[in-house]
Amino acid sequence: MTGLIEGPDGRPRCGWCAAAPEFFDYHDREWGYPVVDDQRLFEKLCLESFQSGLSWRTILSKRENFRAAFAGFDFHQVARFGEADVARLLQDAGIIRHRGKIEATINNAARACEMVEAEGSLAAFFWRYEPGAEPGVTPQSRSVSPASQAIAKELKKRGWKFLGPTTIFAFMQAMGLINDHAEGCAMREVSEAARAGLKRPA
16 A cells, blocks of 8 residues: 555654554554564564464554463573473464464574574664665555565565565564655655665674
C-alpha cells in the first residue's frame, strides 16, 4: 500500500497505518529505523517468520508474550532450548503455537550463534546487503527484492529456516536496511536522517 493517510497529529503517514490504531506508534517509532543491535535483529527476524501467513497486528499484539517465551530473543539462550521447551511453547496461548515456526526459531538461534562467530555480528552480515539507490522503485511497491533474495539464499545455505525472500524483505523494511516509507510520509525524512547518521557495522 503506497497511499497516505492523516496521522493523529494531522501529518501524513503510510497508508498501512489505517489497518489498526496501534500501528501509528509502531510506524513512527520503529518501522524503517536502522537497527544494528544483534538481539533486536534476531527478534525482528523471528517475528517476521511467525507473521508468515498471519496479520502483523496479531504478531504485534503478542510481542511481549513472544519476548517472555523466547528469553527476550537472546539467541544464545534460545539456542539451548530443547524438547521440553518446545512442548512448553506449544502450550503457550500467548504466542503462535506453530511447531514448525517454534522449532525454526530454536534452530535459527543456533545458526545466529554460528554467524556471530563467523562474521563478528548479525549486524555486520545483514548490513553488507544494504542496497544502493534504486531509481524508479516506488516505496512499498514490491514484496521481494534482489537483496532479499540474496539474503534468503545465503541464510538457507547456512541452515536457517522459515526465512524466504518475502519474509526477509519485510525484515529489511522493519530494520531499516531500506527506507520504504511512502513518499510524502512524515516519517520518511526522519528515517532517512537516522540511516544517514548510522555508523554501519564493519
